[in-house]
C-alpha cells in the first residue's frame with residue numbers, strides 16, 4: 319500500500335480540467351479530471367462524479383501511486399487495443415469506428431437503460447458489418463441484464479460471433495448462474511467480469527466462485543498499477559486492461575499495467591481517448607495500427623490551461639481530494 323503524502327503535496331500541483339467528449343458516455347458530454355505531480359511523475363484522479371469517498375479513495379490511492387511510486391518493469395513496448403463503441407445508434411457506428419486506427423477488436427456497449435435488445439442487435443450487427451468477419455467483437459452490458467435476459471440476449475447476439483460478454487449481469491452469483499445456463503444451451507461465449515472486480519470489496523471472489531472466464535482490470539479503482547497487477551496474478555484468469563475514460567495521464571498507468579502482465583491474450587480497452595475531444599498532453603496515447611506505444615507523456619501547461627475547469631468545479635474537486643485523503647489516512 320502506498321504511503322500517503324501530506325494533503326498539501328497533492329493540492330499544490332493539482333489541476334482540474336473538463337474535457338469535452340466526442341460522444342455521450344455514461345450520460346455525460348464532459349469528463350472532469352484532476353491531475354497532480356509527485357517525484358515519479360503525474361497521477362490522474364478522476365472517479366465518476368457520483369462515487370462517494372470510500373470508492374473514490376481507491377482512485378486517489380492509484381493517483382498517488384503513479385506520482386510517488388515506480389511502476390513494475392515492462393515485458394512489451396506496445397499494447398494492442400480495442401475500439402470502444404458507446405450505446406450509439408447503428409447508423410453512427412461507422413463514424414465511431416473510423417476514429418480507431420487499425421483496431422481489429424471492438425467493444426460494443428449493450429443493455430443501455432432506455433434501449434431495447436433490438437437496439438443492441440442493430441448496433442452489434444453494424445459493428446460486425448463495418449469491421450468484417452475477421453474482427454473480434456465483444457460486448458459490455460455493465461451489469462444491465464438479469465440472468466434470463468442475458469442468456470436470451472447473448473444467445474441472439476452470438477450470431478455475430480462474440481469474443482466475450484463483459485459483465486452481463488450485476489452480481490457474482492448471477493454470473494455463475496448465467497455461465498451454467500449458457501453451457502446448458504450450448505452457447506460458447508466467454509464471460510468477463512469488470513464491475514464484479516473493480517467495485518467489489520473482495521476483487522478475487524469472481525475467480526474463486528468461477529464466475530468469469532476473463533478478468534477486466536482497471537488501474538484507478540484497484541488502487542494503482544502494482545495493486546492491479548497483483549490482483550490480476552491472484553485471480554489467475556486471462557486479463558484485459560481497460561480505462562475509465564482517462565486523459566493520457568491515466569492511460570499511461572493502464573499501459574504500464576498491460577505492459578507488465580506476463581500474458582496479454584486480448585486487446586485492451588485503452589483507446590478511449592478517441593471518445594474524447596481533448597487531452598492534457600500534446601502527444602496523446604492513441605492507437606496506431608491497432609496498438610498504443612508504452613510511454614508516459616507529460617501534461618502541457620497550455621492544455622491544462624485550455625481545459626481548466628471553472629472555479630466552482632475546481633473547488634469541488636479540491637474538496638473531494640481533501641475528503642478522500644482523509645479517508646485514506648483515517
Ligand SMILES: O=C(O)CCC(=O)c1ccccc1C(=O)O
Pocket residue numbers: 400401402425458460512560561562563586587588590
Ligand atoms: O474497455 C473499453 O473498451 C473502454 C472502457 C470502458 O468501457 C469503460 C469506461 C468507463 C467506465 C466503464 C467502462 C466499462 O468497461 O464498463
Ligand SMILES: [Mg+2]
Pocket residue numbers: 458460484485512513534
Ligand atoms: Mg466494463
